[in-house]
Amino acid sequence: MNQEVFFQELRRVLQREGFTTQAVQDGLLPVEWDGHPLCRITEGGGVRYWQENVANLEREQACQRAADLACMVREYTTLLEQAPPLRAQGLTGDFRVLADFNGTVLAGHQTKFGIHFVTWDRDFRWTGLNYGHYFQDNYLAAKQDFAIRSGLVPQYQVFNQEQLTEIFHCCADTLNADLNLSPKQAACIRDIQEQIESGIPDITEQLREQEQQPTEPYIPQQTM
CATH class of the missing domain: 2.30.31 (Transcriptional Co-activator pc4; Chain A)
Structure with a gap:
């Protein structure tokens, strides 16, 4: 795989997702999140990091997101080179x-x-x-x-992001309601949420923003 093409494309993708990158050093691409060092990505798409750089959940999730993006970019740049x-x-x-x-x-x-x-x-x-x-x-x-x-x-087996967001929301409402779910049912619903969240990492934040937006009151139309 062409290292220059991979790092150039990965840098562009990471920056689009809110990460900051530095110049490649010793075959590693330094990645920063929120102005602080996060991890380094190898030319093979692997991720290296110091534990103190992923010390909280937000930074741990950011590191995982960077790893997922590196894996994706490596996949299609390798395909493109060989296609x-x-x-x-x-x-x-x-x-x-x-x-x-x-x-x-x-x-x-x-x-x-x-x-x-x-x-x-x-x-x-x-x-x-x-x-x-x-x-x-x-x-x-x-x-x-x-x-x-x-x-x-x-x-029919594929849900779009809007549908997945609504399913996630319904799962949360179901778990929060007093429905006397069995442990097996509750575990199944949580598994669904985790699966959706793996594809939409910021889904909880999206729902929180939606809930904070004011809703317009319903005004029935009058007919003559």
Whole structure:
């Protein structure tokens, strides 16, 4: 894997997520959170840190988030480096085939704004491409779209972020209510919350902000 490409892309992704990065030192990318050193990321996507730099829950979660981002960036930069070029009528630019299944293509290409992703359906002759879905630098959304469009994952099995947030909220309300849940039921609901939180790390903060926003009173419409 090209170390320069990996660190350049990772630095951009981390900065987008609120992290600060320093120049690469001895093959390690120093990462800061809230103005203080957090961890160092290796060219292989591994994370090294001092225990005092992750001394509270917020910084521990930030370190885990940085590790997850490093793993994701390593995945798609490695794929892009090894992927064959995408050939199709009317297609310009250096697009690479990251995945190809059942007539659906997931492609990536390098831009001055970082690596961008798109999915297409091949035409019936397999010479052209139709119905492009463009995701800019959102790799996870592009992967999910590819999985659904290609039939690898049925769409009814996938929840969007708004739906997951509402499910998480309902789980919290259920646990806080006096419903005489069995230990098994309560554990199952907590597992659901943890699974959702692993995909949306700031979901609790999002819900707190929503609750603080004033709601407009309902005014019934009068009819003549």
